[in-house]
Amino acid sequence: MAPILDIKNLYKSYGTVEILKDINVAIEPGDFLVLVGPSGCGKSTLLNCIAGLEPITSGSIAIGGKDMTHVSPKDRDIAMVFQSYALYPTMSVAKNITFGMKVRGVDQETQDRKLKEVAHQLQITDYLNRRPGQLSGGQRQRVAMGRALVRDPKLFLFDEPLSNLDAKLRVEMRAEIKKLHHNLGATMVYVTHDQIEAMTLATKIVVLKGGIVQQIGSPSEIYNRPANLFVADFMGSPAMNLIPAKTKRNGTGMLIEIERAGGEIITLHDHHTESLPENVIIGVRPEDIAEAGFRAGEDVQEAECLVDMVEHAGADTYVVSHLGGRNVTARLHAETSAHPGEALKLAFDLSKVSYFAPDTGERLN
């Protein structure tokens, strides 16, 4: 199938400042693409470029197989939900939703029918006659959504639509968006800097930093095989433990030596890798460190560590210890016997670890 959105070698500058550098992204019909990255990395700018609201400096954008690089927003067959919702303040909810159809000369009957459908779908039927100013944040969010949904476009663009909502509503709306995507089978591009949103919604994630794509992949690829230290650190909460280590060759694999508090060395034996430089940074997710005896497998290796801190977080307990000069968080079960100041045997699951080059930050395995 032809990609529904195909961005090639896109560059975008404001004046002399390069905001986006050599972006290449393609998505298939039905994809849910999530753009993540820290504040100011160019997510909104990229979305605006896709929408045609900002001219691009070079490169090309194709939507639905047609080159759209120089086409105006109204002819790109897209709909967009803005971070601030951008509802028309003097129009009623119904008028807000039908404005696009009215401008495009859709007949009144179709307008009414679509309005009714969308209002029903988003459960906003009761306040169609209100002004946006008379709605709560969550209701406004739905209206903004409705304005996009009536249009039936090839591509939906969402710019942090949930960032103004409180935590509970955000979780609810997240689920609703997911359901919507599932039911409509629509293609969506979604900007967020909330990595939980990214992980739960996406079929494909693009991680941006400073206008440069760091990695493109499915949520599990991004999570399990981060392409570099930035992605490893950015995705996941608590973040991946990134521990400086030394390596030694040893027959069937490599020995990973990590300095423990007090200067002792703990040694892990990784059987899967043979070609690591002497200095590496080993990345282990907190959930891949368990209490000894609670995780089995041929790649699980145990080592004694000193517990610095114990945090009970309901279902899990986070245990922090000091390895390789860094705080290392392990995610243990709730009834762990760990006590601050005591030694605890931890099990490292080496089948899931990542190795990074300390200088370039690139992934090694």
Added chain:
Amino acid sequence: MTDTALHTNSRSPGVIVLRWGLFLILGLFALFYLMPLFVMLTTSLKSLEEIRTGSLVALPREVTFEAWRTAWSGACTGIQCEGLRPYFWNSVILAIPAVAISTILGAMNGYVIAQWKFKGANFVFSLLLFGCFIPFQVVLLPMARMLGLLGIAGTIPGLIFVHVIYGLGFTTLFFRNYYVTIPAELVKAAKVDGAGFFRIFWSIFLPLSLPIIVVTIIWQFTQIWNDFLFGVSFSQAGTQPVTVALNNIVNSTTGVKEYNVDMAAAIIAALPTLLVYVVAGKYFIRGLTAGSVKG
């Protein structure tokens, strides 16, 4: 809010005295400012005889509207003796289109400068701002030449043209400052919805603009109605606005000075601006303080 509520509730004697003292001072100021109006009104209702014999601040012994009638339709402005009436209508047919055109153009200018940033938009805006502060005396001669070239010298369309040109700086400034507070995402949303330049202006910006339109209309109307300099410079017999006619009435009386007619004429000339304030004043305050538009 809570503060004043507390103060009015706690009726300690000191607070009450202070309060009444304040009212007294405010009242005195109000009286002071109303004094000239009072004198004008009473004088215009007196006969010449009474003015000569009575005191300036006394109420009229006998109310007569004779002076008003004369001022409206009989007083002499030079050789003609038709009163203010023809000139009053001159001012009306001058001010209404001039206000309307300069307001509409100002709104468009402000919309473009605030929301459709083009290369050099800021430069154009600073030029327009500069136009607000050019002393009018400086432009009299070039403008007279210009009107001559256009063939509208001494006509009412000519005066309208002048007022539109010199009003644009201010009207643009008003609308531009109002429109920059409107989030740019609103325009983006409308563009994605398929609306073009004029559609966005008409459907989204104009409905938001009532307060600033009122401010602009009041400002422009007052400026244009009260203008004397342009009126006296660029008009000829028959096209003069009311301010020029008022001046002529007051200055051209021979023999006895008819103070009552002068006063009545002055009040008639000032009445429209007064009316505009009374009708739209509360929007004026609101428009001047209107903040950003919450989506």
